[in-house]
Amino acid sequence: MPTNLYLVRHAHSTYNHDEQGRPLSERGLKDAQLVTDILKLENIDYVISSPYKRAIQTVGGIASWLHNEVMIEENFKERKLAGVPVENFNEAIIKVWDNPEFAWESGESNVVAQKRGVQITLEILKKYEGKNVAIGTHGNIMVLIMNYFNAEFDFSFWQELEMPDIYKLTFEKTQLVEVKQIWRQYN
Template sequence: MTNLYLVRHAHSTYSADELNRPLSERGKEDARKVTEILKNESISVLISSPYKRAIQTIEGLAGIYGVDTVIEEDFKERILSEEPVDDFDSAIAKVWEDYSFSWEGGESNILAQNRGVRALEKVLERYEGKNIGIGTHGNIMVLIMNFLDKRFDFTFWKQLDMPDIYKLSFDNRRLIEVKRIWDRG
């Protein structure tokens, strides 16, 4: 059995610098809750998007488990567009309505999903039989989950918390269970 703990990053302080945007004070507090929730899950591998907010959300686990965080570029958030969009809600709805559509300089759902699934398959192959914590982002996380099970869609994405944690259990490479384990408490 391989268990992936997909962790959507905690709240961050907005800046245009996607790579280095840090967690907000609230996000840091929630990251401590993520650590508390996952501290007894026997995680032996930590992987993260290269984005600072994703790394910071799971970094407390590195000390508990005594492992380094492996950076996986393909778990970074989907690129919605090259330039900031005027209306984020309608822009994100459009790419979910048409999986092949992309805004200028952005990734379509198909492209982003393929990237995320490549990373997922690499993890499942490399770390079979292990418990793996993955720091990532809401859109790419749900696109990966959607590839595995279509019920994880735009409506599901809109209901995610920040942070949020989903445990995906695999037998060989076949998904057998998805369980939400985040509890804001």
């Protein structure tokens, strides 16, 4: 029996330096309702999220509809790029993708972030085998997880992600068998 993980990149939020507490913008809140409407059609069994407010808000509607709590999972939080805000985000992000073992000061390399994301993904695949699980997360960590299972999900793929975005990953045990973007399918 396949397990489906719905990786949900959070909706739009207004940028500020409060990485964990930053909420969705007005547009993001409207899009989060669309995420809920889409996921209602997908027979979701469980809802898990990064501890960051914008991710929780993006998947919170489907959890409420299911009369469930959003289960918080620390390891789905966004990769920490650096200990302090970087001067040029584009240059900083390109450097970590070009050199997966490189990390900015007090930040995570792609290798380190991917390891924590994949570890929790494998745990979820085992714990919720045969279920449909929605996971509220972030662009970089989402693509690093996907990249572990299929290298075609890379930096250029990350650049094309929408906000929000939803990818359905279908697994047999821990073997990825299909990836389908479902955000565009409904929009």
